[in-house]
Amino acid sequence: MLLSQRVLNTQFSPIRKLTPYAEKARKEGKKIYYLNIGQPDVETPKEFFEGIKKYSSNIVYYSHSAGLYELREAFSDYYKSWNIDFNPEELIVTTGGSEAVIFSLATVADPGDEVIVIEPFYANYKGFAEMLDVKLRPVKADPETGYAVPSREEFEKAYNNKVKAIIFSNPSNPTGAVYDFEEVKRIVDFAKEKDIFVISDEVYKEFTFDGKEHISLMDFEDKDRFILVDSVSKRYSLCGARIGVLASKNKKVMEQVMKFAQSRLSPPLMAQFGLLGLLKNLESDYLIRMQKEYQDRRDAVYEEISMIEGAVFKKPHGAFYFSVKLPVDDSEEFIKWMLTDFNINGETVMVSPLSGFYATPDAGKQEIRIAYVLNSDELRKACRILREAITTYNKR
Structure with a gap:
């Protein structure tokens, strides 16, 4: 065999x-x-465990495939604190940020299609792409520049008519680079010119130092081509809870992602209740x-x-x-x-x-x-x- x-x-x-x-x-x-x-x-904040303790049912049931509505409301409030306007219907709770990346790639690219990636990149992007039979087209960032976003010319070299999207993380895993406004704009402008999607992995947005500000993809216009990927694993020390988020203002994208969400039934219920308790009661500092x-x-x-x-x-x-x-x-x-x-x-x-x-x-x-x-x-x-x-x- x-x-x-x-x-x-x-x-x-x-x-x-x-x-x-x-x-x-x-x-x-x-x-x-x-x-x-x-x-x-x-x-891990105690509020997470307290949220689980408040669970009152004697059955661990399937939640809505997009996640508990109350949790999506809490996430909506969280994003608004970052001046990012997502309503609960524009958010899908995923089984970790990993599932959000897989769903994103599978929604915008068919087998044989290609996606531009800034390398070095989160290593599992490669595994997810191989799982979906999607090829990554690398644009190389260099240690000598602090792994800054490469020039527009480098993106042009990586582009062909099979490319359907660009994916990147900001702040970057694995380099720790924080892309400024002009760097993110370079990515957005290129995607707009080529009429492709942009998938922004913003898992580490709380981790910025030296007065650097996180620039979200959602700070730019033309939001229909944007998909935001997020996770609570790092910011709340919740790696094993496996709760992530996929968000987009593009209604068609969200409707189609729901097919994948329904196929895997639901994200983990108890972790959702724990996170709901955390988001509502976390100490402000x-x-x-x-x-x-x-x-x-x-x-x-x-x-x-x-x-x-x-x-x-x-x-x-x-x-x-x-x-x-x-x-x-x-x-x-x-x-x-x-x-x-x-x-x-x-x-x-x-x-x-x-x-x-x-x-x-x-x-x-x-x-x-x-x-x-x-x-x-x-x-x-x-x-x-x-x-x-x-x-x-x-x-x-």
Whole structure:
């Protein structure tokens, strides 16, 4: 029996595929600083659990396929606090932001169609595209520019008549870049000229530092071509709750997305009730405190990485990721080596090779992504171990 080319062509997660090496290192007694996965270590707000406790039915039933109406109303109020006007009918609650991306791609592109993506990009975009038999057309951002949005000419090179949309995240996972008004406008203007959709992944919009403002896709005109993707996983430390949002002012898009939503029946009910309690009762300064905590962590990583001779990077201004080009020949082999052959007093580090965040073959081979999801003291220690590992690795 043969397996499908679809599954055979799908890559393993670059974030998780080196886990067996980490498991072996842990069994050998090594302590590992895990900086590879964007799993926040901050506590989930108590209001989420209190919302679940208030659930009164003795049956865990299917919700509406678009999500509880009360939750969509709460999301509508949340977006209005960002000056983004979505009514509940323009929102579909999804099973995580991942499902929102899959639904978006499947709605605007047929098998064989293509979607422009700014690389490096959230690695699962590639997996989702392969699942749907959609090809990604990369436009490369460079570490030397802080992974800024490429020029219009680069978008033109990537375009052909099979392209149906552009997808990007802002702030960026994996680079931490925060796109300013002119950068987002460059994307919007190009999409308008080519009459294609824009899918904006705004999962990290609360994570902006140094006075940088998040520029939403919804700040621009021509909203019928926009699809916004969101998730509560990061901002509320709710990764396992699996609640996301797909939103659009385009009524036809929302009507058609509902077919997919109905096919998977409903998003998880208990998580919806927990989130409803959270959105209605969250302490007003929670997000401010969280933003400060992650900026402090960013600063710690930046100071330590600045001491690595030959590293190429700019200070990231958002998300909780730090992408850097290292003075090593192959970052994936280097990471494996750190787990199998290197430690300082029984401690080592696990980061993500950035090559898996590219669609261009052999791109990003020297780059890594650091997820600063530990406290600042542990981050400093992990980065110092990383620095020593680079020196030792290059002397082999």
